Amino acid sequence: MKVIIIGGGWAGCAAALEVAKLGVEVELYERTDLLLGVGNVGGIMRNNGRFTAAEELINLGAGDFIKIMDSISIHRNIDFPGHKHAWLCDVGRAEPIIRRHLLKSGVKLFFKSRIIDVEMEKNKVKAVILPNKEAIIGDVFIETTGSTGSMPNCVKYGNGCVMCTLRCPSFGGRVSISEKAGVNDLIGERANGMKGAMSGSCEFSKEFLSRDIVYALEKDGVVVIKIPKEDIHLEKLEQKVCQQYATLEFGENIILLDTGHVKLMTSHYPIDKLRKIKGLEDVVYLDPLAGGNGNSIRYLSSAPRSNSMQVDKIENLFCGGEKSGFFVGHTEAMTTGTLAGYNAVQYLKKRPLLELSRKLVTGDIIAYANDKVKEGKLSERYTFSGADYFERMKTLGLYTTDKDEIKSTVENLNLTNVFS
Numbered sequence: 120m121k122v123i124i125i126g127g128g129w130a131g132c133a134a135a136l137e138v139a140k141l142g143v144e145v146e147l148y149e150r151t152d153l154l155l156g157v158g159n160v161g162g163i164m165r166n167n168g169r170f171t172a173a174e175e176l177i178n179l180g181a182g183d184f185i186k187i188m189d190s191i192s193i194h195r196n197i198d199f200p201g202h203k204h205a206w207l208c209d210v211g212r213a214e215p216i217i218r219r220h221l222l223k224s225g226v227k228l229f230f231k232s233r234i235i236d237v238e239m240e241k242n243k244v245k246a247v248i249l250p251n252k253e254a255i256i257g258d259v260f261i262e263t264t265g266s267t268g269s270m271p272n273c274v275k276y277g278n279g280c281v282m283c284t285l286r287c288p289s290f291g292g293r294v295s296i297s298e299k300a301g302v303n304d305l306i307g308e309r310a311n312g313m314k315g316a317m318s319g320s321c322e323f324s325k326e327f328l329s330r331d332i333v334y335a336l337e338k339d340g341v342v343v344i345k346i347p348k349e350d351i352h353l354e355k356l357e358q359k360v361c362q363q364y365a366t367l368e369f370g371e372n373i374i375l376l377d378t379g380h381v382k383l384m385t386s387h388y389p390i391d392k393l394r395k396i397k398g399l400e401d402v403v404y405l406d407p408l409a410g411g412n413g414n415s416i417r418y419l420s421s422a423p424r425s426n427s428m429q430v431d432k433i434e435n436l437f438c439g440g441e442k443s444g445f446f447v448g449h450t451e452a453m454t455t456g457t458l459a460g461y462n463a464v465q466y467l468k469k470r471p472l473l474e475l476s477r478k479l480v481t482g483d484i485i486a487y488a489n490d491k492v493k494e495g496k497l498s499e500r501y502t503f504s505g506a507d508y509f510e511r512m513k514t515l516g517l518y519t520t521d522k523d524e525i526k527s528t529v530e531n532l533n534l535t536n537v538f539s
Contacts, residue, residue: 120144120467122460123257125234125247125296128156129184129449130440130456131263132217136183137460138261139224140539143467145460147226148247148255150233151290154221155214156265157415159284160322160406161449162378164188166205168480168503168512169450170520175481176450178529180539181457187216188449193377194340200368201505204520207340209379233291234264237299243435244300250291259435259463262296263456266307266441267318267417269293276315278387278413283318284406285415297422297442300433307418307445308498315419316500317386319447321410325381329398336377344373344399350392373399380405386414418445418500426486427472428459437463444488447502454481457538476532480517484508 122138124131127149138145153159164185165173173185194207221228234255236248246254269292270280280288287293298304306314325333335342351371368374369384373396376382390411394400404410422438423431430436439456440446446455462472475482480503487508488501501508512518519525529535 121146121257122259122261122463122467123247123255124148124261124263126156126263126265126440126442127151127154127228128263128265128440129158129452130442130459131261132221133181133184133453133456134261134263134437134439134460134463135221135226136224137181137457137538138464139221139226141461141464143464145226146229146255146257147221148229148232148234150231150293151286152230153214154218154228157267157284157318157417158449158452159210159214160320160382162208162210162382163376163504164192164206164208164449166202166504168509168518169448170204171512171518171525172450172454172480172484172503174522174525175479175529176453176457178526178536179457179481179534180536181453183220184217184453185450187220188213191216193379197340199341199374199376200343200372201366207376207378211379231290233294234296235294237296239300242433244296244433247296259437259466260296261437261439261459261463262422262430262442263438263440263459264293264296264420264442265417266420267293267415268419272315272419273416276313276419277317277416278409281407281409281413281415283415293420295420297430297433297436297438298420300430300436302422302430302432305421305423305492305497307421310498315416318407318414318417319384319386321383321385321387321404321414322380322406323383323402323404327399327402328381329400332375332398336375336381340377342375344375344396346371346373347392347395350395383410387412417441421445421492423492424489425472426474426489427462428455428485429462429466429472435466437466444485444492445497445500446484446488447500448504451484451502455485458485461538473537476534478528478532479534480512483512483515483517487511
């Protein structure tokens, strides 16, 4: 039995690790030379409801990556506008550690291996195809290709290719495997009806900042600087993927976070205006390179699926991460990817597929996002860390930072270590 995973972001890595844990041969194909995808410029963990979700994953037996990110945290229990008890991680250190962990676990990794097509047999995927026409045959497939790009989409729905961490010009653009298999993908929208949404942050190096700002960042993890009134443009907030960062405070202030590099919590900001701010006179964008004018465009390709992460109409295709819905964040990707990996093995062994209980935030967000899509809600985003879904967590009493309470909830559902 062999599971083939297409895409090496957080969801693909989580799916691969879960399959390997369950003793099944697994191969992961990634089109670039790095794992983690857009996760290479993240680094915010355990903020707001992500704390609850992270502890659930640990108790479910899927906490490997949570513990790795905890181990490389720079700041713990940091508050910044709209967010409590965030852990800021040195995300630049994550990829090599995750790569070694997967290899040690028995996952076979294939880099610079862009999957461009599928070979079907009735309603099942028989093989996926590389550019050289080589067919990769498997028994079950998991698509975690994300929903960003490729370049023509970033031109059509954004300000062009900004050369983000996904590097489509060098490695080729994303290809939707579900669409190649004959399934119509779901396309996210903004409030104004425009397709997709802009990624929510930019990065630059500490060496470009004044010593005072670097000192404050390394001491407190966060720096908030007022934007000059003439440079405030609140309409930009509507374009963002991460609606938890689309509040007035993020429109009126420059908010910097220390994640190894400096994370600027805005989708883009004109560099000439950024350099007007004291302490930022020498800044240069690291990612995206054109962060002065735009960012990558996401949510252009999610697959319709069940709450067990099985793609509609395709018997042996599962999905995770942004490919499985309009989710935002590392923890969310780990959640959907792990469940996809678990159910891929369940499918192979002809066992019932698992749907996580809605008494868990990890189960509720998967089902809730599906409910909303079926209602035709294509402009909402789902994250444990803020916006509407975090409010839902609080309303339903799902949000807690009490580790014993979270552990007890998982135990009472007979799901302790289900994923291990």
